[in-house]
Amino acid sequence: MSRRQLLAMIGTAAGSVAMYNAMTSLGFAQESTYSGPIKLEGDPKGASVLILGAGLAGMTAALELRDAGYKVQVLEYREKAGGRCWTLRGGDKYVELGGAVQDVKFAEGNYINPGPWRIPHHHYGVLDYCQRLGVKLEPFMQVNHNAYLHRTDAFDGKPQRFREIATDYRGHVSELLAKVVNQNALDETVTADDAKLLLESLKTYGVLDENYAYVKSDDTSEFRGWDKPPGGGVDGAPVPSEPIALSDVLQSRLWANLVTGDSIDHQGTIFQPVGGMDMIAVGFEKVIGDLITYNAKVTKIDQNDTGVTVTYVDSNGAAGEQTATADYCICTIPFSILGQIEHNFSGEMTSVIDSMSYAGSVKFGLEFKRRFWEQDERIYGGITYTNLPISQISYPSNDYFSDGPAVLLGGYGWGATAYQFNALPPEERVAKAVEYGAQIHPQYTEEFSNGVAVTWHRVPWVLGCYGIWADKEAQYATAAAMDGRTLMAGEHISYLPAWQEGAILSALDAITRLHKVVVGA
Amino acid sequence: MSRRQLLAMIGTAAGSVAMYNAMTSLGFAQESTYSGPIKLEGDPKGASVLILGAGLAGMTAALELRDAGYKVQVLEYREKAGGRCWTLRGGDKYVELGGAVQDVKFAEGNYINPGPWRIPHHHYGVLDYCQRLGVKLEPFMQVNHNAYLHRTDAFDGKPQRFREIATDYRGHVSELLAKVVNQNALDETVTADDAKLLLESLKTYGVLDENYAYVKSDDTSEFRGWDKPPGGGVDGAPVPSEPIALSDVLQSRLWANLVTGDSIDHQGTIFQPVGGMDMIAVGFEKVIGDLITYNAKVTKIDQNDTGVTVTYVDSNGAAGEQTATADYCICTIPFSILGQIEHNFSGEMTSVIDSMSYAGSVKFGLEFKRRFWEQDERIYGGITYTNLPISQISYPSNDYFSDGPAVLLGGYGWGATAYQFNALPPEERVAKAVEYGAQIHPQYTEEFSNGVAVTWHRVPWVLGCYGIWADKEAQYATAAAMDGRTLMAGEHISYLPAWQEGAILSALDAITRLHKVVVGA
Known part of the structure; x- marks a missing residue:
């Protein structure tokens, strides 16, 4: 019996927690519930499925269901697939809710991902589909010790290098604790032996001297x-730098982002698709694009004992209604949109749909005439954090050292910030982002070329960036359960909100359950 | 006046420390003494320079001196340039001191860098030459939270994920210190205000709960x-993991390598040349290869008031002596080799040459039939540390997700370890590395294909990996000073030993001083 078969058996018999425990003890601890390409065994005997939405959830479902023998049709509101898996490039035109138009003017090859922009190493679903679909990946730089930590109210607004605050904070904390250990002032929970090891480890960890001082x-x-x-030749001897005093480090509050890149979703190694996130959508389209009806705005979902009938019109306003029917439906339409569509889902499901709100966020893509962050400041990829409303600046993790114009993520904000930017016309949003960024990089003023700003509450096909539950504990099972002949899927039906992995895992779970119903397993 | 001109003026007037302080205050803090392409102004009027060694120091000198109008000849012992900037690929044959031959059997595209393998972000000299020479760079993964920390005497020899030890150590340390702060047991050097901020910061830093517990x-x-x-669909709810107890973390000693990747030489973002480190050597050769006489083994260096005469023979043993003469000499031959060559350097210089020892180290390139570390364990690049003699395993930072055979760095050891491996024939070294590695990755046994092992004390053209000073403080000025008509250059004449940046900076410093002598500045 192969390891995979053994795990599958444990999984079937005892549920997924048992399987994960088993995988761990076999030495293959996983950090995604994705356990390899799905196998839908048994003949669906011509059953048909209508999939609403050609985002990653919808396209995953379409690909796997067709492979399993289903008749599949996908209705997509936009003129192309991907949904939030979306990339803006020069020549693109983006019309947001309210009608404001942004014509993207980036140079050839430059882009910004307004939605997801990173693929964590443990998002095995996304990674495996990338591999299957031939989507090339490259490392995304999350942590760059040479990028900045910045607050307007710290160090007179002068940005500090991440490495300085990280080293000094860790050094001071280690020194403080070492002092306590040396005074035998730790409580009795730490044994004398452990205290000795603790001291030794703090010396390494905090880079303390022989007296345990930083x-x-x-x-x-x-x-x-x-x-x-340190240099070369006669004048090569180095001159050490003066650490920042503990009090100054603490009062700067720049410690707030020291561990941001250490969460499992941001840990190295983390990836991005070469050329833009929508390369994933393009990869799916190459395989199942023939199943997609584009520019189809769903206006009504009607299910009964025998099937599902969906009415749709042309997204661009051309006259005439059409209908599509199938035995079953996988609905990946965000609840923010679904709530505005006529449907006959159960009362319970309707109440979940209606109670889900969608988070707002704002992202800026700013193009500059040259990579001043690399050329002047030697920052190659990575993220600068700031308390300004732009919140962060992320330098491109591709085409390092290249000449010519380049695009950085000039801001990525949430909450109140997103609402504020939402209220401004796009060109004012961009102007603000440039004004804020110039406080960190004075070169902004001279080098700025053009930019775009996407506020997610104004993105017509989702009206927000991810679903927020009114009461997840009470509602989740209802939302995930089959309602009549329909199963919901998407990042909102997952414990990985806002992540593409959540969309894919949710779709795989939905079609697995659907398939059981169909083949009577 | 441009910023660069201003800095150059400050540098000339007040020395490099002043210049660096000025650069810092102008917002361009540098972490290399490299300050952009060198300018050797003034006409050398036909002066000639003989450069010994076509490593990075020698080739840097050759390139810049020729550009400045010098007549340049380079004598190189090997059949190609690069020195320690060296890459082994399938089809390569490497004969070490003692005559053992290794025929490298790696598949097309696979390689190992037996010498330098990383380029830190602040090694501006190397980075800028890469850019000028068209050498493509890609990120090197130093820290990978999903790689392992391993000791044979900890956790029954079971490797732990870096993220687990890193999170748990930081959490426990933060909790311990927070407890002390809460008990008002910190000494009076920390004010009440700062103590409050310290508590708040420890909560973030250590991921402590509302009671400051980890x-x-x-x-x-x-x-x-x-x-x-966290997953998607009905069964998406996550199950948290149990932290390792403080005592177990401490006693495991796995904390020893938690900050290794945080030193400035290893901080993200750090690079490697696409295709192998010797792409830098190849880049130089394209520009100044015509100046190099290959297979030239220097046997005598004779300088007098009028010039330098160097005698050399064919490295492969063909009969016949030849001589080369020039007005000046830049000697980049490692002192380990130079001490065995007849020369008439001053007594002081001779004593420095003779007293320098060279460090030993060993590196393994192991090819496996597939990327099991990616496919089974989801480790994409990065380094696993172990107390086994192999010391570390570094997974390739390129061609992620690809099928087919791949090469990892199966060990990189120093000191006593290097001597032990040095005493074994190559095939036994490789067998040992496979045996050790299998304790961390059981797949080694089945998947191993072939390997090479380079012990640096047996590398014929350097006999060690970098120079170790008998008394750097007393000897450095002598070694760096012009001795008659010769200047030494290379990593050994720098404060960046073993780094390519040291070699380049040392060469730039040497030729700058030489040029001053020649043009009488």
Whole structure:
């Protein structure tokens, strides 16, 4: 019996927690519930499925269901697939809710991903579909020690290098704790043996000197950077740098983002598709594009004992209604949109649909005449954090060292910030982002070329960036359950909200359950 | 006046420390003494320079001196340029000191860099030459939270994921210190205001709960990983994982490598040349290859008041001596080799040459039939650390997700370890590395295909991996000073030993001083 077969058997017999425990003990601990390409065994005998929405959930369902022998049709509101898996490039025209138009003017090859932009190493579903669909991936730089931490109210607004705050905070904290250990002031939960090891480890961890102090030295400069770095030839000797005092580090509050890149969703190694996130959508389209009816705006979903009938019109307003029918329906339409469509889902499902709100967020793609962040400041990829409304600046993780114009993520904000930007016309949003960014990079003023700003509450096909549950604990099972002949799928029907992996896993789960119904398993 | 001109003026007037301080205050803090392409102004009027060694120091000198109008000849022992900037590929044959031959059997496109393998973001000299020479770079993955920390005497020899030890150590340390702060047991150096901020920061830093405890929770699992990760559909709810107890973390000693990747030489973003480190050597050769005499083994260096005469023979043993003469000499021959060559350098220089020892190290390139570390364990690049003699395993930072055979760095050891491997024939070294690695990756046994092992004390053209000073403080000025008509250059004449940046900076410094002598500045 192969390892996979054994795991499948454990999974079937005892549920997925047992399977995961088994996988862990076999040495293959997984960080996604994706367990390899799905196998839908048994003949669906001509059953048909109508899929609403050609985002990643819809296209995953379409691909796998067709492979399993179903008749599949996908209705998509837009003129292309992907949904939130979306990339803007030069020549693109984006019309947001309210009618404001943005003509993207980026140079050839430059792009911004207004939606998802990163693929964590443990999002095995996305990664495996990328591989199956021939989507090339490259590392995304999340943590860059040479990028900045910035607050308008700290260090006179002067950005500090991540490495300086990270090294100094860790050094001071280690010194403080070492002092307590040396005074035998730790409570009795730490044994004398462990206290000795703790001291030794703090010395390494905090780069402390022989007296367990965090001080200016070649050793600490090797982590926080030098006043004059080691060089070559006669004048090669380095000059160490002075650490920032504990009080200044604490009061700066720049420690707030020290561990952001250490969460499992952002840990190295993390990826991005070469050329833009929508390469995934394009990859799916190559395989199942023939199943998709584009520019189809769903106006009514009607299910009964024998099937599902969906009415749709042309998204661009051409006259005439059409209908599509099937035995079953996989509905990936975000609840923000679905709530505005006539349907006859159960009362319970309707109440979940109607109670889900959608988060707002704003993202800026700014093109500059040159990569000043690389050329002047030696920042290659990675993220600068700030308390300004732009919240962060992410430098491109591709085409390092290249000449010519480049696009950075000039801001990525949430909550109140998103609402504020939402209220401004696009060109004012961009102007604000440039004004804010110039406080960190003075070169912005001279080097800015053009930009776009996407506020997700104004994105017509979703009206928000991800679903927020009114009461997840009470509602989740209802939303995930089969309602008549329909199963919902998408990031909202997952515990990975806003992540593409959530959309894919949710779709795989939905079609697995649908298939059981169909083949009577 | 441009920023660069201003900096150049400050540099000339007040020395490099002043210049660096100025650069910092102008917002362009640098972490290399490389300050952009060198300008050697003034006419050398036909002066000639003989350069010994076509490694990065020698080729940098050759390129810049020829551009400045010098007559340049380079003598190189090997059949190709690069020195320690060296890559082994399938089809290569490597004969080490003692005569053992290794025929490299890697598949097309696979390689190992026995010498330097990484380019830190602040090694501006190397980076800028890469750009000028058209050498493409890609990110090197140093820190991978999904790679392992391993000790034979910890956790029954079972490797732990980096993220688990990193999160748990930080969490426990933060909890311990928070407890002390809450008990008002910190000494009076921390004010009450700062203590409050310290508490708040420790909560973020250590992922502590509302009681400042580091516990099993969704929050801590989001950093250390889950027992069952968040998924999609009905069974999507996650199950958090149990942190490892402080005592177990401490006693495992796996904390020893938690900050290794945080030193400035290893911080993200860090690079490697696409296709192998010797792409840099190839880039130089394209420009100044015509200046190089290959297979030239220097046997004598004779300098007098009028010039330098160097005698050399064919490296492969063909009969006949030849001589080359020039007005000046840049000697990049490692002192380990130079000490065995007849020369008439000053007594002081001779004593430095003779007293320098060279470090040993060993590196393994192991080819496997498939990328089991990616396919089975989801490790994409990065480094696993172990207390086994192999010391570390580095997974390839290129061609992620590809099928077919791949090469990883199966070990990189120093000190006593290097001596032990040095004493074994190559095939036994490789067999040992496979045996050790199999303790971390059981797949080694089945998937191993072939390998090479380079021990640097047996590399004929350097006999070690970098120079170790007997007394750097006392000797450095002598070694760097012009001795008659010769200047030494290479990583050994730098404060960046073993780094290519040291070689380049040392060469730039040497030729700058030489040029001043020649043009009488």
